[in-house]
Amino acid sequence: MKSQTGLSVVYDSTRRGSVVLEELREIFNYRYLILQLVRRDILTRYKRSFLGVAWTMLNPLGMMLVWTIAFSQFFKAGDLPSYPAYVLNGLLAWTFFSQTTTASMVNLVWGGGLLNRIYIPRTSFAVAAMGTGLVNIGLSMFPLIGVMLVTGLKVHWSILFAPISVLILAGFALGLGLLISTLAVYFPDIAEMYQIMLMAWMFLTPVMYPVTILPEAYRFYLTMLNPMYHMVTLFRIPIYFGRLPTPSELLIPLGISLFFLTLGWLVFTKKSDEFSYRI
Amino acid sequence: MAEKAIALPTDQTIIELSDVSVKYRVPQEQIGTFKEYFIRLLEGKVKHRSFNALNKVSLSVHRGEVFGLIGHNGAGKSTLLKLVAKVIRPTGGRVVVKGRVAPLLEVGAGFHPELTGRENIFLNGTMLGFSHEEMLEKFPRIVEFSELGDFIDAPLRTYSSGMSARLGFAVATDTQPDILIVDEVLSIGDEAFQHKSYERILSIKAQGATILLVSHSMSMIESICQRAAWLHRGQILCLDNAKVVVDQYLGRVSEEENRQLIAAAHLDEFPAQKEYKPIEIRQVRLLNDQDHDQQVFHTGESVQVQIEYVAHEPIDSLEVGIAVHRQDGVHITGPNTTFDGLDIPIQPGAGGVAYTVPSIPLMEGLYQLSVALVNRDGNRMLDYHDHYYTFRINNRGHEVRERYGLMTLKGEWRLL
Numbered sequence: 224m225k226s227q228t229g230l231s232v233v234y235d236s237t238r239r240g241s242v243v244l245e246e247l248r249e250i251f252n253y254r255y256l257i258l259q260l261v262r263r264d265i266l267t268r269y270k271r272s273f274l275g276v277a278w279t280m281l282n283p284l285g286m287m288l289v290w291t292i293a294f295s296q297f298f299k300a301g302d303l304p305s306y307p308a309y310v311l312n313g314l315l316a317w318t319f320f321s322q323t324t325t326a327s328m329v330n331l332v333w334g335g336g337l338l339n340r341i342y343i344p345r346t347s348f349a350v351a352a353m354g355t356g357l358v359n360i361g362l363s364m365f366p367l368i369g370v371m372l373v374t375g376l377k378v379h380w381s382i383l384f385a386p387i388s389v390l391i392l393a394g395f396a397l398g399l400g401l402l403i404s405t406l407a408v409y410f411p412d413i414a415e416m417y418q419i420m421l422m423a424w425m426f427l428t429p430v431m432y433p434v435t436i437l438p439e440a441y442r443f444y445l446t447m448l449n450p451m452y453h454m455v456t457l458f459r460i461p462i463y464f465g466r467l468p469t470p471s472e473l474l475i476p477l478g479i480s481l482f483f484l485t486l487g488w489l490v491f492t493k494k495s496d497e498f499s500y501r502i
Numbered sequence: 503m504a505e506k507a508i509a510l511p512t513d514q515t516i517i518e519l520s521d522v523s524v525k526y527r528v529p530q531e532q533i534g535t536f537k538e539y540f541i542r543l544l545e546g547k548v549k550h551r552s553f554n555a556l557n558k559v560s561l562s563v564h565r566g567e568v569f570g571l572i573g574h575n576g577a578g579k580s581t582l583l584k585l586v587a588k589v590i591r592p593t594g595g596r597v598v599v600k601g602r603v604a605p606l607l608e609v610g611a612g613f614h615p616e617l618t619g620r621e622n623i624f625l626n627g628t629m630l631g632f633s634h635e636e637m638l639e640k641f642p643r644i645v646e647f648s649e650l651g652d653f654i655d656a657p658l659r660t661y662s663s664g665m666s667a668r669l670g671f672a673v674a675t676d677t678q679p680d681i682l683i684v685d686e687v688l689s690i691g692d693e694a695f696q697h698k699s700y701e702r703i704l705s706i707k708a709q710g711a712t713i714l715l716v717s718h719s720m721s722m723i724e725s726i727c728q729r730a731a732w733l734h735r736g737q738i739l740c741l742d743n744a745k746v747v748v749d750q751y752l753g754r755v756s757e758e759e760n761r762q763l764i765a766a767a768h769l770d771e772f773p774a775q776k777e778y779k780p781i782e783i784r785q786v787r788l789l790n791d792q793d794h795d796q797q798v799f800h801t802g803e804s805v806q807v808q809i810e811y812v813a814h815e816p817i818d819s820l821e822v823g824i825a826v827h828r829q830d831g832v833h834i835t836g837p838n839t840t841f842d843g844l845d846i847p848i849q850p851g852a853g854g855v856a857y858t859v860p861s862i863p864l865m866e867g868l869y870q871l872s873v874a875l876v877n878r879d880g881n882r883m884l885d886y887h888d889h890y891y892t893f894r895i896n897n898r899g900h901e902v903r904e905r906y907g908l909m910t911l912k913g914e915w916r917l918l
Contacts, residue, residue: 233598233599233600234588234597234598234599234600235596235597235598235599236585236591236592236595236596236597236598237596252631253628253631255628255632255633255634255637256628256629256631258628258634259624259625259628259629260625262621262625263614263617263621263625266616266617266621267614267616267617270616270617270657271616337611337612338589339584339589339590340589340611340612341587341589341605341611341612341629341630342587342588342589342605343629496590496591499584499589499590500526500590
C-alpha cells in the first residue's frame with residue numbers, strides 16, 4: 224500500500240476478480256514487508272550466536288566436511304575430480320530447497336496466528352522463506368568458490384549462469400512450499416511427515432554421490448522422474464561441471480518449476496480464505 | 503432504525519455490510535492424519551458442525567462517525583471488526599470498506615522478541631502496508647510517542663508488556679487513517695499512557711477519521727460514540743443512537759445479572775465448615791424496601807443487609823461488621839455494631855442483625871460486601887466472609903441526576 228490520500232482504496236469483498244492475480248498484486252504492494260520478513264529471519268536465526276551470519280557459510284562447509292570424510296571412500300570418489308566441491312555444490316541446492324519448503328510451511332502453521340490478527344498477503348510467509356533461502360545460497364557461493372579453488376577445480380565463466388539455475392529451483396521450491404503449506408493447515412502432521420520424506424528424497428537424489436553409482440536398471444526412473452535430480456543437476460552444470468546446460472537440461476527443469484509454481488499458487492490462493500478459520 | 507433523528511457528520515457511507523454472514527466450519531472431532539481423513543471421507547464420516555459467528559448482518563457506518571459495538575463475549579463483535587480489517591472474508595453477503603484502515607485489533611501483532619525496538623518498528627510498519635521510506639519518516643515520531651528512549655535498540659524480549667504495547671500503539675496510530683478500528687486497547691500501559699492514547703484517538707477522530715469501537719465500558723461507548731449496535735449471537739439486536747442502545751443493553755444485562763447473582767448467593771450460603779467456630783454466619787441477604795431478595799439496586803434505593811448467625815456457646819460482646827468495596831478494590835465503608843452502640847448478648851442458638859441504608863448513595867458499579875463477626879474484648883475474628891457477597895448499582899430506567907464517580911453527595915444546586 225502506497226500512501227493513499229482520501230478514500231481511493233476501496234475494498235469490496237464480492238468484487239475481487241481473480242484471487243490468483245490479486246494475491247500477486249498484493250505481494251508486490253507488500254514487497255517491503257517481504258524484505259523485512261527476510262531480514263527478520265536472517266537476523267533472528269543467528270542473533271544470539273557469536274559468529275552470527277557467518278554461520279550461513281560455515282554450516283554448509285561443515286556439512287561438506289562430514290560427508291567428505293564419511294562417504295568419499297564408499298562412493299568411488301575417484302571418478303569425481305573434486306568430491307568436496309561436488310558435494311557442496313549439490314548440498315547448497317538441496318539445503319535451499321529443503322529450508323524454503325519447510326520454512327514456508329512452518330511459518331504459516333506456527334506463525335500464522337498473525338493472519339488472524341492483521342491483514343497481510345497470505346503468501347507472504349512462503350515468499351519470504353524463499354527470499355531467505357536466496358540470501359543464504361547467495362552467501363554460500365563464496366565458500367563454494369573457495370572450495371573449488373582449494374581443491375584445484377577451475378572456476379569457469381559459465382558460473383554466471385548459476386543465478387538462472389537458482390531462480391528455476393526457487394520457483395519449484397516456492398510452488399511445492401505453497402502446496403505442502405496448504406496441506407499442513409488441514410493436517411498439521413504433514414510437517415513431521417515431510418521431514419522424513421525429505422530425508423528419503425535426499426538419499427534418492429544424487430546430492431552426495433555420483434549419479435553413476437545408481438544401479439543402471441533403475442537409473443533412468445530415479446533421475447528422470449525425480450524433479451530434484453533436474454534441479455540439482457541444473458545448479459551443478461554451470462559451477463561444478465563448468466559448462467552451459469543443453470536445451471533439454473534447461474527446459475525440463477524450467478517446465479517442472481513453472482508447473483509447480485502455478486499449481487502451488489493456484490491451490491494456495493484458492494484455499495487461503497479458509498486459513499484464518501483453521502489456524 | 504431511527505437514523506434520521508441523529509445528526510451525522512456526513513452522509514457518505516464508508517463501511518457497508520449487507521447481509522453479511524460468517525460461518526465457521528468446525529470439524530466435530532480432530533482428524534489429524536491423511537489416512538484417517540481419507541478413510542473417513544470414503545465412509546462419509548467427515549462431520550462438520552457449522553457455527554454462525556455472524557448471521558445476515560447489515561450495517562452502514564458513515565464517514566467521520568464514531569460507531570460502537572457492544573455485546574457479550576462471543577456475540578460476533580471481533581468477527582465484525584476482522585471483516586472490516588480484511589483479516590477474514592465473509593462467507594455470505596458483501597463488505598465494502600473505503601479508505602485506509604488502521605487496525606488496533608491487536609497492537610504489536612507480529613512483533614519479534616529477538617529483534618530490537620527499532621527493527622520491530624520497521625517490521626510492524628511494513629505489515630501495516632507502509633514502505634521503507636515512509637517508515638524512515640515516521641520513525642522519530644513513533645519513538646517519541648512510545649516513550650522508549652534508549653530502549654529502542656534493546657531486544658523486545660527485554661521490554662515490559664506495557665512498553666511493547668506502547669510501541670505497538672505508536673506504530674499503528676502514527677499516520678492519520680481513514681478508518682480506525684479499536685478493540686478494547688485503551689487499557690494498555692499505565693494510566694498516563696492510557697490518557698495519552700485516548701487523546702490520540704480523540705485527535706484522530708477530530709481530523710475526520712471514522713472510528714469503529716468495541717468496548718465493554720458502556721460509559722465510553724456513550725460518551726464518544728454517536729451510534730452503536732448491540733450484537734447478540736451473530737445478529738444485531740438493536741442499532742440506534744448510542745445512548746438508546748446502551749440503555750437497552752444494560753436493561754437486559756441487569757435482569758440477567760439479578761437472576762445470576764441471586765442464584766450464586768444461594769449457592770454460597772453454607773460454605774464448607776471444617777474448624778470449630780463458636781459462632782458462624784449462616785446467611786447474609788440483601789433486601790429491598792419490600793423485604794425481597796435483590797442484588798441489583800439503583801442509586802437512592804433502600805438496601806437492607808440481613809445477617810443471620812448461629813452460636814454454639816455464649817459470647818459476651820459480639821461485634822458484627824460489614825465492609826463494602828468497589829470491584830476495583832476501593833474500600834468504601836466499614837460500619838459495625840460497636841460504632842452504633844448496639845449491644846448483642848449471645849446465647850447458644852440462632853440470631854441475627856440487620857443494617858439498613860434508607861437511600862444508598864453509591865453510583866453505578868459492581869460492589870462487594872464482606873461480613874465479619876468479632877469478639878469485641880479479645881478483638882478476635884470469630885467468622886469472616888471476605889468479599890463474599892456481590893451487588894450491583896445500575897440506574898437504567900431510574901431518575902438519577904448524577905452520573906459520574908463513586909457516590910452521590912445528595913447536594914443541591916442553586917443560583918446565587
